[in-house]
Amino acid sequence: MLKTIGLNSLKTSSRFVRLSTCRTLAVTTRRLNTQQTKTTINNEKPMRIDRELPDPRADRKKQWAGFAAFSIAVGSALAIIFNYEKTENPIISDTLYQLRKSATTKEWLGENIEFDGIIPWVYGKLNPVAGIINITFYIKGNKNQSGMVRLVADRENRHDEFLIHEWSLTVNDKKFDLLSESSSKTLNHN
Structure with a gap:
């Protein structure tokens, strides 16, 4: 009977060791992944707005030319459809x-x-x-x-x-x- 109890406790303790080892590995892996993510984020350039935003009114001639070309294309397409x-x-x-x-x-x-x-x-x-x-x-x-x-x-x-x-x-x-x-x-x- 003692032998049986000893074997059962040995089986239980080996299961415990295996489970705790797996948990330790999982926690360590998670920590390493988060540390790597933090280091890659820190190595990237930070987002800063220290330069001027583009002027939406710059290149007015290009904007008007694009609008005129679009209007002509749409008008021509409509005329062809109606005809x-x-x-x-x-x-x-x-x-x-x-x-x-x-x-x-x-x-x-x-x-x-x-x-x-x-x-x-x-x-x-x-x-x-x-x-x-x-x-x-x-x-x-x-x-x-x-x-x-x-x-x-x-x-x-x-x-x-x-x-x-x-x-x-x-x-x-x-x-x-x-x-x-x-x-x-x-x-x-x-």
Whole structure:
């Protein structure tokens, strides 16, 4: 029995020695890590404000030039977006379709009527919701001749059709009334 008690106390004391050794190592490691951190922090340059802050009003010309460039870029992007919306409007698509069928347009510009230029541009006001159409755009055909189309129309309210006042094609300073060769004087777009 004594042997058993002695063995048990020996096992317990060896566990205690192991645990205390592990605790001592852990505490020592923590102390060393904090000391190293403190020494590295102390070796760095301290933060001081002993110099003048930058003047925000310096280089005014650069600031104005940057603002002007930004404004021009944003304005150009908006103009391109709004023009794209105009060129994709059903009224423009219908107008191009009618121009492709027109005998006068075929005679002066040829077949394959499309927008003239790399970037198609629709000038003027195209607001079907308000009932106002006053647009101008350039077209070309396979005869390498370009022409300017003008369309002016309006309507009283949303339920009415657009009443066309002017629909013309100008080629080489000759103006052709496309409204006279069309059977309809209205655009049916709601």
